[in-house]
Amino acid sequence: MRAAAETLEVLSPRTLKEALAMLRDAAAEGRPLTPLAGGTDLFVTLNAGTLQGRRFLDLWGLKELRGITKDGRGKQSALRFGALTTFTDCVRSSKVQKHLPILAAAASEVGGLQIQNRGTLGGNLGNASPAADSLPVLAVADTTLILASSDGERAIALGDFYTGYRASVRRPDELIVAIEVVVPKGRQVFRKVGTRAAQAISKVVMAAIGHRTAWGSVAPTVVRAHKLEAYLDGGGRDLAAAQQLLGDEIHPIDDIRSTAAYRLRVAKNLLAEVIPANR
């Protein structure tokens, strides 16, 4: 490991309240704490020597951050996920399978089984990788993040959460405590393109609910294709036109994993698979 274990400090709060107080104090002292959930992102960067933080707040024991519940009925019904909900929890949950099967599908394609057992939704959101597999699913649904600090809670629509590449409105004294997703209507589709069948980082990842689509790995943050959506909502059915709109909304790049040209083309091909067939 390229970071010496002796130089690391881990605080283990027993309650959410305690955790938030620790975060507040640390931020005030100018010695910020990095939230540590499943650790599946943090350990990678720690091992590679690219992680700045040396002080961690271990969330794993906080019961308040676990559990999947369904609130409300009919149009108002929503799924609420504790931030520590693991991918395995998503795969196994009958509520998720029934109301948001694309989240179960995305979760089942994350890493391998070990990663699914440790990796959390809060961590996926907190790590803010443009390739994160749960983000297109959450972005395509109506999703609200509940952020908490010792001053109280605030709710932020996922669309307003990210401000740029790996940057968000979360303050250093805040935790993501829950993720609320309005139970959607319409056909749900999830597709991950990662070249190999497991342990793959997405080259393109997309989720669709009806006319809505959201795309990962094709821009600095997850992209909800609003113009495309408006076109389809307005009855537009020309595939080439739809693909053109999508192409305008995403900004894939060349990197060591793939090429911009490939990502763009595959995104357009996937669109042909998911939009209504009368074209």
Place this chain on the structure above:
Amino acid sequence: MGRRKGKERALQPSVGTNVPRTEGREKVTGEAKYIDDLTFPGMIHGRTVRSTIPRGKILSVTLDPAFDWSGFTVVDHRDVPPGGQNVVQMITDDQPFLAVDRVNHQEEPILLLAHADRSRLDAGCARVKITYAPEAPVLDLAHATHVLKQLTIEKGDLAAGFADADVIVEGTYQTGHQEQLYLEPNGAIALPGVDGDPAGITVYGSLQCPYYVVRALMRLFGLPIEKVRVVQSTTGGGFGGKEEYPSLLCGHAALLARKANRPVKMIYDRMEDLVATTKRHPSLVRHRTGVKRDGTITAIEIDLRLDGGAYLTLSPVVLSRASIHATGPYRTPHARIHGRAYLTHTPPNGAFRGFGAPQSQFAAELHMDKIAGELGLDPVALRRKNLLRPGDTTATGQLLEESVSAEEVLDRALARHEAALQRNNKSLRRSKAAGGSKARLHGTGLSMFFHGSGFTGGGEVKLASRAGLVLTRDGVEILVASTEIGQGTRTMLAQIVADALAIPYEWVATSDPDTARDPDSGPTVASRTCMIIGRILQRAGERLKEALGGYDSPKEFRRRARAHLDEKGPLTIIETYEKPGEIRWSDETYRGDAYGAYAWGCNIADVEVDPVTYEARCTRFTAVIDIGKAIHPLLAEGQIEGGTLQGIGWALYEDVVMKDGRMANGTLTNYIIPTTLDTPEIDVEIVENPYRHGPFGAKGVGECPIDGPPAAIVAAIRQACGVSLDRVPATPERIMIALDALEGGRR
């Protein structure tokens, strides 16, 4: 002697059965000690400071004066002692252990640091400042001009061959780097002194070739052989990646240990191992083939280029094996093969399973398909027409008489694949129903290949390998420097010895090599251990049996063994390689018997291509290989499955992305190898066409399986979607571009 005969069960032969692995228990229980599991009193940790540019002069190396350097051992090129040389002992003297005044590739070792505390070591590495005057590097084959080594193989009269042809077909094919990706990264521990003598040096390491390391240390320190001891620790895979590289790493650990006068451990983490150590040589191969309308090959001209990297290391020998195998398993009356290895300013490329033959046979097989296409012939029929058969001669003029199985492996592979198709037809139809996706495109491809066992040409004679047996009260102990690196060396050799002596397998003790005890059996490479070393040990067994005056039961063996030890004292028998009389080879003309025997293989790949994502997936794979005799069928099958999968990985996924002469995707996240979920059903059939000079008829198995998969997969992709790729890996990005070109052409 009261026992009745019937009570003692007759001894069953061990060869040909799946006995438990000798070292299997310790590995499964976790008792086995890999290099990072070992510690020694007072041991400290070492690390390498490396170049960050591909080429240039070193202007300065400075240890930050603001940093606390107490407790550090610092080694640079000036620490090579008088009498020693700053040269890694290999084929030529071009590679230093530590850069002196210039660097020739990224990640070249410049300075070594050691400290008891690993976190201090990290901090120290960050406080070494190196400045350079960069020079323009040559980073790939397309731009390379400096030839490190060249050779020409000539047969017949090329011009006459082309004059005989109805058609001349040309093609160019390429392959990139490939990483060996052994599970256990490179690592070594050096201890000052040997056997109480402070002048010597002892090294433990994860390695394939203990005596390569011995000779490297002798050269580095100017020491005689008896002052150098190398011990192999349990080794988690090598695939060639621990053939020559450990000479460098063990030298580094030894330099630090001698200066610190303490044991020093150096373990690469995966990222350092990926960016700094050797890879498969990239290749660029041009074929020009004269063919008659009926498919008969009349002439083959091949221009073969390998990227050697910044130093020569083993490139000449890789080039030689690549060139000898470059025609594929086909006959031609006239041939000219011109092979060249070039220098580039990239980390040296080195040994990797197949050693050049996978690259050159990939090109040969793709070219066969191209010929078939241009002549409108069935690719299988074209191959069948030209396959090497007994009585034919190879490009080097080797007359093939014995254990030649190209046609047999072809027939068996076809039959096996057909049977599998029948079996799977129903389930295939069912799986098509899934999803609203566009239908996957299916294709099947075939490749044929051969692989010479043992060192090329006169190599085995020069090596003059030795191995032997020590008589013990319970049986024998094998003395051999051949290494167990996961492939089953210890088990397989013990089986051969057991049957040579007609004693139970359990009575044969083996251990990991220690050069203080074991003779030089040469390197564990080149598919040679079973055929060459196995044969030497078989002879040692036969001689030991004679020395004991013969016996007709294991019990009697033991009685005689004990009597011998009690009455006459210890008995050790060391045998040396004996060249079979008929083998002839000339290094000057590159003509003759390049290898004692060849393994022969045929692969059939079934592939599906997703028209939406351009991803190709191998769905079934058939591998039929003639290895002479499977000493341990399960292990041999494992070698074939593993080599096949490594070939599938190279064919579809494994892409070393180089940026400015450095591997840019040097992590397991970004260097994609197949996972279990990407692994197709691999249907293996072993053919046993014996070779009389191999133990119980055995030839080599380790490398052959990786020669065929890339070409079979590329052919299958062509059948599935029409594109003719000329290089691997067949990534979705490349398939997309090829499909676009195809459609562009159609429009």
